[in-house]
Amino acid sequence: MPHPLDSFFAPASIALIGASRDHEKIPGRLLSMLRRNEYPGKIYPVNPNYAEIDGLICYKSIADVGAPIDLAVIIIPARAVLPALEQCAAAGVKNAVIISSGFAEEGGDSATMQEAIAALAARTGMRISGPNAEGFFSQVQSVAATFSPAVDVKPGVAPLVATTRRIGIVAQSGGIGFAYYNRAKALGVAVSYVVSTGNESDLGAGEFLDYLVQDGSTDVILLFIEGVRDVYKFLAAARRAAVIKKPVIVTKVGRSSAGERAAASHTASMAGWSAAYDAVFAKYGFIVSDDLDEALTIAAVLASNPLPRGDRVAVVTVSGGAGIWGTDAVALGGLRVPELSEPIQAEISKLMPSYGTARNPIDVTAQGVTSGGLQRSVDLLTASDEVDAILVMLSLSSEVRMPFKEAELKPVLAAQKKPVVFYSYTLPSDFARRELAKSGVVVLSGLTHVGVALRQLVDFATFDPPSPADEMRLPAYDLSACLKSPVLSEADSKTLLRAAGIALPEEVLVAGKGGLDAAIARLSFPLVMKIQSPDIVHKSEVGGVRVNITTKGEVFLAFEQLLNNARKHRPDAAIQGVLLGPMAKKGVEIIVGTMTDQTFGPMVMVGLGGITTELFRDVVYRPAPVSAAEAGAMLAGLKAAPLLNGFRGAAKADVAALAQLIADISVLAARHAQKIAEIELNPVLVHGEGQGVTIVDALVVGRK
Structure with missing residues (x-):
């Protein structure tokens, strides 16, 4: 099914408004990058100062082209951009990328110009990316509509390509977006698209995310964001990614901003600057990474491996010390490195000298490389049901020798029975990278990041998309009469909750x-x-x-x-x-609450309750509403979860009743988001299994 942005990412024709002959400057580089990457469509330079540029006719205005144009790339002074866009719209141009800067990022009149661009897009239907964007690169369609040197092509140098699956990149920073591409290219990870969103006057990160989620050539998505402007499109795309199980790795920056909240409840006051973002990411199974190399490692592992069936890892190495280090890295992520059974140990032991070890970690020693023990061990472990993933740790610094033969390794990896991840503790040579790439291997060189990637792979494999909330449980009720003041007393708060269908003593x-x-x-x-x-x-x-x-x-x-x-x-x-x-009978003290995030709206929270709530801050947030099943997953994510599950011989608490209460409160907050700003139930006493919960205290804060 066609997507509205197909003509944006795969334009049959491109006009360069502000084109130049000077390849040292951005306008000149734009044309150069398109041609070096062998863009197959028609290019129309537009600049009244030239009759031709690099053998192409140069037009005085977009109106002079006289041919259909799918995409206009604009790099002219900011004051001239709006008139140029009006001319583009009149000429029927479908899409535009504005490279020019000097808009909302400067404030004042410049911000007003950006508002006029957004209004033009809404009025004409032309889709606009930017301003202040670095453009985009579609490797699939050979469209380098950017000046980034990361997409430059070196004559005579074959690209390193290890994966058939591709990653797509959406970044609110052009520099970081193309940095992802630059590093992915160095690892041999294939890329589908890189798009820099700029100031997002029209097209935003959410709509670009939606394109990559539905795109058949994109298998893994890397997202770099400061904030989300097109919230509903972003959430719809996130929901779709969760349903079709397409991994999204996200880096959210701006977490250190001193975001003070004037909040009456603990629920809102404990919400960090990025709590709502993290809640959305968790709801839709996004993989969060705060490090560029780590994010690329996770993407590389996802692009080159199937998902694991469990959390058991075999560590195979040619160095005893490296094997122990690898085991630590895996175990620190909460994964298991089980001792192998006697039959497998016996088989592996035949392939190595007596001073090796086959228990796990498996040290085949340096001699095991030449004897074929390394390859055979990987073969055995790939077929075994005793482990779910394999970490291979070795030295790949040689420029002439390979520890594996392509004819033996390639079919094993191509079968995709389980993840096999390769880490080199020496700096890998270009020779090693290219030779192993022929078998589909991405060579990694950051052990901590490898450990994180394996953990994330296991977590993503077990993630299920959220089930819809049951919004019919609570009766429809107008709460206006209950909201007597912005902050209600406990008695008035409980009156409101009873009216909404929440059970209280x-x-x-x-x-x-x-x-x-x-x-x-x-x-x-x-x-x-x-x-x-x-x-x-x-x-x-x-x-x-x-x-x-x-x-x-x-x-x-x-x-x-x-x-x-x-x-x-x-x-x-x-x-x-x-x-x-x-007096309520005893139970585990829990806090349940909601708050309103300025970006994503109502959020529901659960945590360890009572007077220690703000001390321990053991809380989990999700966008409201949630189902009882999702509320149960929130409870399982608490550090205090064992207290609900019979810690040290105590009776199990009524987790089902608590999960249903969380779901009901989340529906209440979402349904009345225009009137209710915050809800806090603290403490909620969770009694023994089958005995329900008691709301001891309640606070409702209305919208001011």
Whole structure:
């Protein structure tokens, strides 16, 4: 099925507006790069100062071309860009890449010019990338619409290509995007597309991601982002990638920004600057990497290997020390390096000298290379059901000798039975890289990154796309009447939650002493009593809570004490009264909450609750809404998860009931995103299996 950006990435014709004869300058390099990469379509230079450039007719304006144009690449002064785009639209140009800088990145009038470009795109239907972009490179269609030296072609030098699967790159930094390509090329990893998104006046990272997700020539996606502007397109593309199991490796920069939140709840105050991004990445199975070489290593391993069936790794080496180091790198990632069975050890031992070892790590020694022990060990392990992946560690510095024969290695790797990853502890020679590339091997040289890549491979293999949330469980209800002020008291918050269909214990709000007798008659001892005011969020800090009250006399005394404490500590607070409720039976303390992210909207959070919530910050976020199954996965991601699963002989908690509560709260937050900014339930007591949960305290914050 055609994609709207097909004519962008595979244009039959390109106009270069601002073309130049000077190959040392960017306008001249654009034409040079297109021709050196053997662009097969028609090129139309446009510049009123030339009659011809490099043997091509040069036109005074785009209107003079008189032929259909799929793509215009614009490199002229910023003030001239908008008029040029108007001419392009009038001439029927389908797409444009604006290389020119001097727009929103400068602010002021320059930002206004960029807004005019966005308006033009919306009005005319022409798709525009940039401004301030470095262009793109389509290796599949030989379109080098960029000035990046990374795509330059050296005459007489054959490219190194080890993989048949390709990676596609979307970057909000042109320099980093083409740096990925530069390093991928050096490793021999094939690339489909590299696109620099620039200022994203029209086309954004989300739409480019969508193109690569549906593109049949792209098998792995590398994403470098600072922020997402086209949110809905980005999320739709992420969802599609998760469903079809296409790996997306993402680097999100800007994490160190001092993003202060004016938040009433712990839920929002604990959310880091990038918490929502990480939540979205986790929801859709993105592989997060904060290092350029690590990201490329993960991409290389994915592009050259099948996914593993489990987490058992065999380490095969010609150096004992390297084998131990490799085992440590794998084990630090939480993967297993199991001792092999006696039959396999016996087979491998026949292929090495007596001072080698076949247990795992497997040291065939240097002699094992010449005797064929290295190759045969890989053969045996590939066929064995005792391991799920193989890490081969050896020295590949030689310019003349190879440890493997192509005729023996290539069919084993081509069968793609399990991942076989190659690491060289010496700097690999170009000879070794090229010879092994013939068998489909990418030679890696960063052991820590290799360990991370294997871990990520195992995790991605077990990832399942999120199931849709059950939004029919909660009744449709207008909550406007419940949102009396921006920050609700606990009593008002619980009234809202009950109206929305969330189950809570029976409680009574008493405004004066005269109401205490009736409240006591409705409830059972022991009781909890809490001061109620929308101005007092953290009640315990003002002496506003009394627990385990067992007699009527204690109730009356506590009532007076709570009011006095509140007046003393917060004399200006609007006091509603005191909330009386039954003491909850014991359980694991959990916090469940929601907050609103300015980019992605409502987020749901779960973590270790109670007074230690902000101390340990053991929390997991996801975009709302989530299903009960996804909520269960969130709980499994907590460091405190063992507390819910019978830690040290304790009874297992009712995880199913907790997961359903998380799902219901997430649906509530998503459904009423225009009215509710934050929800916090802290603590939620999770009782024994089958005994449900109790919401002890609640806070709802409305949209201001």
